[in-house]
Amino acid sequence: MTPAPSICLTGTAHFGAHQLFPPVQLEIDAGTWSCLLGPSGCGKTTILRLIAGLETGVDFQGQIRAGDGQPIPGRVAYMAQTDLLLPWLDVLGNVTLGARLRGAPADTAAAKDLIARLGLGPHVHKRPSQLSGGQRQRVALARTLMEDRPVVLLDEPFSALDARRRADMQELAAETLTGRTVLLVTHDPGEAARLGDRVFLMDERGMVEAVPPAVSAIRGADDPDTLAFQGRLLAALRAQSAA
Amino acid sequence: MSGALRVVLALAVPLALWQALVSLGGLPPFILPGPVRVLEALWSNRGLIAWHAGITLTEVLAGLFLGAGLGILTAILLAVSPMARYIVRPALIVTQSLPVFALAPILTLWMGYGIWSKIVMAVLIIYFPVASSFFDGLMRTPPGWLDLGRTMGASPARLLWRIRVPAAIPSLASGLRLAAVYAPIGAVIGEWVGAAGGLGYLMLLANGRVKIDLMFATLLVLALLTLLLHRAVGWACDRLVARTD
Structure with missing residues (x-):
C-alpha cells in the first residue's frame, strides 16, 4: 500500500x-478516521461519491x-x-473480485489468509446466500481490505446490522483499516462518536466540525466521554432538523 | 400428489373425455377420430412421421440457435452502445408491429420450399423475445455492483463480462424459455405456406386426403416435440442460472 x-x-x-x-470544506486527515454525520438526503453520500469519482448526477463546483x-x-x-456481494461467486471469488475485474491474477493465498483472519475460514467456498448478514458484511470488509487501497470510503456499511454485530464490525473495521485514510458516512451519532478521529456534522445549510473526546478512536461504547459526545452529536442533529 | 400420478391424471382424463365424446356423440372418424384410432395411425405411420419430425426438429433447432444467438448479440450491442440504442431500438419496435406470419409467403417466395424459409421464420419469431428480455436484464444491473466495479478499476468491457452479463442470465433464461415454445410455431407456419417436408406439411397433406387420424397423430407428435424442447431448454437455463446465482 502507498502512504495514505x-x-x-x-x-x-x-x-x-x-x-x-x-x-463546504471537508478536511480528512491522512491515516485516520473522519466521520461525516448528517440526516438522510443532506448530500453526505454525494460527497463520498464525489471523492470516489463515481457518478453523482449533481453539478459540483469546487475541488477535491x-x-x-x-x-x-x-x-x-x-x-x-449493502454488502454488494455477487451472488454467483463464492466468498473467495468475491474477495478476489478486484483482481478479476482488472484482468490481473488473483492472489488466492493472501485472500484465504484474510478470509481466515476475519473468521470466515470455514465459509471460503460458500455462496453469499448461505451466509448471515453479519458474515456477508465481513466478506465485504475482506474484499475492501484485499484491494489494499490507502483511502477507504465507507457509506453506512454497518447500518443494516443489529446492535451487537454492528459493534463487532466497527471494532473489526477500526482494527483492520488502521493506517488508512477512512471517510465514514453515517447517520448514527453513536457510530461517529466511537469511530471518528474527526467528526463533521452536515445538513442542507452546511457543515460544521464537532470536537471529539481526547481519547483516540476506536472508543469504548460505554466510555462516559464518548457517551457524552454521542449525546452532543444527537442534540446537534436534532437542533439542525428543528431549525 | 406425486409428479407421475399428476401427469397420468392430466393425460387420462382428457383422453377418456375424448373417447367418450367420439363413442357417445357418434362422430364420424373423418371429423373426430378417437384416441385409439389416432394411436393406431401413429404406429402404422411411425416411419413417415419420424422422417417429417426430423425435418421440423432440424428447422426448429437451427432457428433456435440462430435466433437466440442473434438476439443475444443484439442485446449486448444495444446495452453497450447508446448510439445503437438510439438507432436500432425504434426499428426493432416497428418490426414487431409486422405480424411475422404475414411474412411467411414472402420468405417462401424468396427462399423456396426448403428448410431455410422455415428456419428464418423461427428466427424472426424468437429473435425479439430473446433480445428484449436479455437487454432488459443487462440494463437492470444493480447500480451498486457497477459502482463497486468502477472503484476497483474495471474497464467497461470487464464490467460487462464479469458483472452485467452474469447478472442478466436469469432474464436471458426467461427469454430462451419463451423462444423454445415459439420456435416450433414459426417452423410450422413456414411449412403450411409451402414446403416439401415437415410436420406442418404432413398435417396439410393428411388433411387434404381426409386422413384425419394421421393429422391428429402428427399434431400429437408436434406437441410432444415442443414440450420436450421446452423441458430441455428449461433444464439448460436452470443449469445456467445455477452457475451464476
Missing part, C-alpha cells in the same frame, strides 16, 4: 436549480485534492450500505 494521503474537499453542489449543499497532489481515483476502496 489526506484529502480536502471544498465546494458546493446543485441538482438542477436546487442547491444540494452550500459551500489529495494532500500528496496525486489523483484520488484508483487509490480508493469503497464499501456501501
Whole structure:
C-alpha cells in the first residue's frame, strides 16, 4: 500500500436549480478516521461519491485534492450500505473480485489468509446466500481490505446490522483499516462518536466540525466521554432538523 | 400428489373425455377420430412421421440457435452502445408491429420450399423475445455492483463480462424459455405456406386426403416435440442460472 494521503474537499453542489449543499470544506486527515454525520438526503453520500469519482448526477463546483497532489481515483476502496456481494461467486471469488475485474491474477493465498483472519475460514467456498448478514458484511470488509487501497470510503456499511454485530464490525473495521485514510458516512451519532478521529456534522445549510473526546478512536461504547459526545452529536442533529 | 400420478391424471382424463365424446356423440372418424384410432395411425405411420419430425426438429433447432444467438448479440450491442440504442431500438419496435406470419409467403417466395424459409421464420419469431428480455436484464444491473466495479478499476468491457452479463442470465433464461415454445410455431407456419417436408406439411397433406387420424397423430407428435424442447431448454437455463446465482 502507498502512504495514505489526506484529502480536502471544498465546494458546493446543485441538482438542477436546487442547491444540494452550500459551500463546504471537508478536511480528512491522512491515516485516520473522519466521520461525516448528517440526516438522510443532506448530500453526505454525494460527497463520498464525489471523492470516489463515481457518478453523482449533481453539478459540483469546487475541488477535491489529495494532500500528496496525486489523483484520488484508483487509490480508493469503497464499501456501501449493502454488502454488494455477487451472488454467483463464492466468498473467495468475491474477495478476489478486484483482481478479476482488472484482468490481473488473483492472489488466492493472501485472500484465504484474510478470509481466515476475519473468521470466515470455514465459509471460503460458500455462496453469499448461505451466509448471515453479519458474515456477508465481513466478506465485504475482506474484499475492501484485499484491494489494499490507502483511502477507504465507507457509506453506512454497518447500518443494516443489529446492535451487537454492528459493534463487532466497527471494532473489526477500526482494527483492520488502521493506517488508512477512512471517510465514514453515517447517520448514527453513536457510530461517529466511537469511530471518528474527526467528526463533521452536515445538513442542507452546511457543515460544521464537532470536537471529539481526547481519547483516540476506536472508543469504548460505554466510555462516559464518548457517551457524552454521542449525546452532543444527537442534540446537534436534532437542533439542525428543528431549525 | 406425486409428479407421475399428476401427469397420468392430466393425460387420462382428457383422453377418456375424448373417447367418450367420439363413442357417445357418434362422430364420424373423418371429423373426430378417437384416441385409439389416432394411436393406431401413429404406429402404422411411425416411419413417415419420424422422417417429417426430423425435418421440423432440424428447422426448429437451427432457428433456435440462430435466433437466440442473434438476439443475444443484439442485446449486448444495444446495452453497450447508446448510439445503437438510439438507432436500432425504434426499428426493432416497428418490426414487431409486422405480424411475422404475414411474412411467411414472402420468405417462401424468396427462399423456396426448403428448410431455410422455415428456419428464418423461427428466427424472426424468437429473435425479439430473446433480445428484449436479455437487454432488459443487462440494463437492470444493480447500480451498486457497477459502482463497486468502477472503484476497483474495471474497464467497461470487464464490467460487462464479469458483472452485467452474469447478472442478466436469469432474464436471458426467461427469454430462451419463451423462444423454445415459439420456435416450433414459426417452423410450422413456414411449412403450411409451402414446403416439401415437415410436420406442418404432413398435417396439410393428411388433411387434404381426409386422413384425419394421421393429422391428429402428427399434431400429437408436434406437441410432444415442443414440450420436450421446452423441458430441455428449461433444464439448460436452470443449469445456467445455477452457475451464476
